[in-house]
Amino acid sequence: MTTNIKEKKYEAVAIGVSAGGLKALIKVFSNLPADFPIPIIVTQHLNPSEDSYLAEILNRITLLPVKEAMDKEKIKPGNIYIAPPNYHLLLERNETISLSNDEKVNYSRPSIDAMFESAAYAWSGNLIGIILTGASIDGANGIRVIKNFGGLTIAEDPKAAEYPMMPKTAVDTGAVDKILTLSEINKFLINLSGVDKRAE
Amino acid sequence: MAVSVRNGNMKIQDIENLEISLLLEAMYQRYGYDFRDYSRASVERRARQFLIKSGYKSISQMIPALLHDELFFQTLVREFSITVTEMFRDPGVYKVLKEKVFPVLKTYPFIKIWHAGCATGEEVYSLSILLREQGLYNRATIFATDFNDEALEKAKQGIYNLENVKQSTQNYQKAGGSESFSQYYHAKYDSIVIDKSLQKKITFANHNLVTDHSFGEMHLILCRNVLIYFNNTLQNRALNLFDYSLVPGGFLCLGNKESLLFWEKDKEYESIEDSAKIFQRKYLPECLNKTNDH
Ligand SMILES: C[S@@+](CC[C@H](N)C(=O)[O-])C[C@H]1O[C@@H](n2cnc3c(N)ncnc32)[C@H](O)[C@@H]1O
Numbered sequence: 363m364t365t366n367i368k369e370k371k372y373e374a375v376a377i378g379v380s381a382g383g384l385k386a387l388i389k390v391f392s393n394l395p396a397d398f399p400i401p402i403i404v405t406q407h408l409n410p411s412e413d414s415y416l417a418e419i420l421n422r423i424t425l426l427p428v429k430e431a432m433d434k435e436k437i438k439p440g441n442i443y444i445a446p447p448n449y450h451l452l453l454e455r456n457e458t459i460s461l462s463n464d465e466k467v468n469y470s471r472p473s474i475d476a477m478f479e480s481a482a483y484a485w486s487g488n489l490i491g492i493i494l495t496g497a498s499i500d501g502a503n504g505i506r507v508i509k510n511f512g513g514l515t516i517a518e519d520p521k522a523a524e525y526p527m528m529p530k531t532a533v534d535t536g537a538v539d540k541i542l543t544l545s546e547i548n549k550f551l552i553n554l555s556g557v558d559k560r561a562e
Numbered sequence: 563m564a565v566s567v568r569n570g571n572m573k574i575q576d577i578e579n580l581e582i583s584l585l586l587e588a589m590y591q592r593y594g595y596d597f598r599d600y601s602r603a604s605v606e607r608r609a610r611q612f613l614i615k616s617g618y619k620s621i622s623q624m625i626p627a628l629l630h631d632e633l634f635f636q637t638l639v640r641e642f643s644i645t646v647t648e649m650f651r652d653p654g655v656y657k658v659l660k661e662k663v664f665p666v667l668k669t670y671p672f673i674k675i676w677h678a679g680c681a682t683g684e685e686v687y688s689l690s691i692l693l694r695e696q697g698l699y700n701r702a703t704i705f706a707t708d709f710n711d712e713a714l715e716k717a718k719q720g721i722y723n724l725e726n727v728k729q730s731t732q733n734y735q736k737a738g739g740s741e742s743f744s745q746y747y748h749a750k751y752d753s754i755v756i757d758k759s760l761q762k763k764i765t766f767a768n769h770n771l772v773t774d775h776s777f778g779e780m781h782l783i784l785c786r787n788v789l790i791y792f793n794n795t796l797q798n799r800a801l802n803l804f805d806y807s808l809v810p811g812g813f814l815c816l817g818n819k820e821s822l823l824f825w826e827k828d829k830e831y832e833s834i835e836d837s838a839k840i841f842q843r844k845y846l847p848e849c850l851n852k853t854n855d856h
Contacts, residue, residue, distance in 0.1 A: 433790045433819050434797065449790075449819055452603035455579070460601040461790050461819045464608075464644055480603040483575050511575060 372514070372554065373488040374400050374437070376453075376481045378474030378504065380407040380496025382524030384416065388423050389544040390494070390551065391442070396425040398555050401437045403459075405477040407470050407498065408447040417444045433461040445472035452480040468500040478504020487512030490554075492547060493538075494518045496528030502535050509537035516540045516547060581621035582609055588625050593635055595709070596772045597642055599796035605642065612641045636712075643710045644791065645681040648726065650688045650733035651786070652818055657738040658838040659689070663813050664696050667781060673702045676780045676807065678771060678800075679788030680706040683717025687746075688737070689784070690760045695740050699763060705777070707769035718766050720756030727754055771800045776807040783808060787817035794824055801825045810845045 379386055383406045406416060420428040420442065431443040437457045445451035449461040450472050467473035478491055478501060491508040493501045495518055509515050517538045520526035532538055542550065582605065583598075590596045597605055609621055618624050627634045650656055667673050677686045686706040693699040708714050727747075734743040747754040769777070771788065783804050789797050804814055805827055814831065816839040822828045831841040 432821070432823070434794055434824055446819060452601070452607070454601065454603045454793075458794075460603050462601070462604050462607075462644075463646055463787050463790065463817075464604070465646065476607065480607065483579075483603070483606065486573060486575060511573075 371488060372400060372490050373485050374481065375402045375490045375492065375551070375554075376478055376508075377402065377404045377492045377494065378406075378478060378496075378501040378528075379404070379494040380470075380474075380498045380500065380525065380528055382495035383407070384419065385524065386494045386518070386544055387416075387420060390492075390548050391420060391424040391426070392548060394424055394426055394548075394551060395555050396440070398426055398440045398551075400439050400554075402426070402442045403431070403437070403445075403451060403453070403477065403481065404442060405445040405451055405472045405474045407472070407474075407496065407500070420444070431459045431461065433459065435459045445477065447472075450476040452476060453484040454480075455484045457484065468498060470498065470500050474501035475504040479507050482507040482511045482513060485513070489513040490516065492516045492518075493529050493532045494544070494547075495523040495525045497525045498528050499531045501528060502531040505532045506535050506537040509539070514539055516542060516550070518547065519543050578606075578621060582606055585609065585621055585625055585628065588628050589635065589638070592629055594773065595635075595639060595770075599772070599793050599799075600642075601791050601793055604791055608641050612638065639710065640712065643713070645710060645713045647681040647684050647787075648733070649684045649722075649730035650737040650739075651685065652838075653733045653736035653738075655786075655815065655818075655838045655840070656688060656692060657736070658835045658840055659815065660692050660696065660738050662834050663782065663815075663840065664692075664698060666811070666813075667698060668696075670781060671701065673698060673782070674778065674780045675702055675704045676783045677704070677706040678769070678783060678785040678804070680708050680717055680766075681710070681713045682722075683713075683720060683766070684722070685784065685786065686717065686764055687720060687756050687760055688734075690764065691734070691739065691743075691746055692737065694760070702763050704764045705780075706764055706766050709768060709770040709772075711768060714766050714768060718761075720761060721750075721753050722756070724749060724752045724754055771803065772796060776803055778807065779809050780807050780812060781809055782813045782815070784815040785817075786815065787820070789820045790817060798825055801827070805830070805843070808843045810843055812843050814841045814843070815839065816841075 417428045417430045426440055426442050428442040430446050431451050448471055452460045452462055454460055467475050481489055489508055491505055491513055493505055505515050515538045517529040517532045519541050520530035522543045523529050586598045613621055680686050693702055731743045746757050822831055830844050832844055834840040834842055
């Protein structure tokens with residue numbers, strides 16, 4: 363365990379997003395450096411009958427490899443993993459992904475709460491949880507768990523969000539550390555790779 | 563395991579992890595149900611959800627109840643086994659079975675099929691319907707197994723909620739059904755009852771993929787949406803069991819998000835259709851010859 367609190371080392375970013383998600387994710391991921399130091403996992407609510415083109419689209423706008431998460435896949439730094447439609451994306455403590463067909467949570471599968479909670483248990487205080495636009499309450503509980511375990515929590519500014527309900531519900535829990543616009547979140551992520559390099 | 567003196571500040575997540583290990587150990591040693599190699603994240607979620615419902619204060623507090631109260635054990639097993647299923651789930655998969663697997667099955671005088679993890683039986687009846695429509699049902703012997711007795715009981719009865727019938731009918735059509743779905747059931751109050759003639763060739767039985775063994779050679783094994791709940795070790799065990807139970811040239815059908823990728827015998831199987839997760843066991847001697855020829 364490190365005692366250096368200022369240069370806290372984050373090990374993963376988890377992002378939850380719903381309605382308005384594609385546009386928001388494109389902004390958040392633009393210009394991320396190819397050597398982004400940690401993995402990013404994303405749960406985006408999708409229509410279950412749709413095939414997921416999200417990974418394909420995002421692949422075109424960022425240098426980082428974006429892929430639909432596979433069951434029992436090992437998480438690698440600098441990769442972006444998207445929950446497949448109709449499956450919860452869960453994180454294991456050994457940094458592999460497990461997919462699950464469990465009941466919907468908050469009417470959603472994949473559920474942001476399910477991902478956030480398992481990620482919080484896997485990475486404890488070294489996790490950054492980000493909640494973006496959406497017309498749902500999913501993710502608010504998960505944000506609270508991340509915060510409880512000492513992780514950093516960020517919400518898109520509800521005033522600027524295309525669909526404010528989801529980030530607002532998260533903010534209302536009192537467990538959100540930073541309220542930022544999409545471009546501020548983008549900047550925050552870009553800086554993250556800089557900070558990480560200095561710390562090494 | 564290394565024994566070290568701990569400083570009292572073990573994180574609550576780690577304490578909970580320890581509690582879950584103890585709970586699973588108790589369940590295994592007391593009842594023989596082994597969840598120790600299940601996907602841990604999934605088991606943890608279920609355990610936490612169960613804790614909230616049960617009114618206990620911590621996971622370890624449930625251990626005495628588990629040890630001494632068999633009913634409590636049964637409720638817990640129910641919580642740990644996810645039996646979500648539907649008629650012709652992923653209809654595209656049935657279509658591929660019909661178009662690419664049935665023609666091979668037709669070349670056998672009799673066919674043995676195993677549904678491992680059949681839950682409440684919808685998958686078994688769905689396939690039976692297609693087998694019948696393709697003239698294969700009468701030469702089929704079908705084994706449908708699960709480790710959840712309650713689910714098996716429902717499967718045997720073949721009584722399902724009327725609410726889902728519209729979805730089932732749509733799925734049936736997408737799956738390439740050639741008749742009308744309504745001829746396979748009759749409605750009774752708010753349920754549908756599956757036609758008894760479809761049960762003739764099906765044997766339902768309790769079988770645990772963690773602890774039980776093979777029970778014969780199969781031409782087709784379906785194990786869909788079960789392996790995702792296992793960790794890598796257990797996935798490998800189950801896949802080895804299927805491998806052992808399949809005739810050369812036999813077929814294995816997994817769930818949409820399941821694969822052979824992390825299994826050491828991956829190379830001994832050929833993908834019939836990637837999107838449907840249907841694999842054919844290679845006729846090994848032939849395939850060895852082939853590699854010698856090169
Ligand atoms: C999600 S259901 C899948 C049902 C069906 N195959 C489908 O795809 O719709 C998973 C089933 O696997 C069963 N299962 C879980 N662990 C098992 C084990 N160790 N042995 C046998 N069945 C198991 C559960 O009881 C449950 O009924």
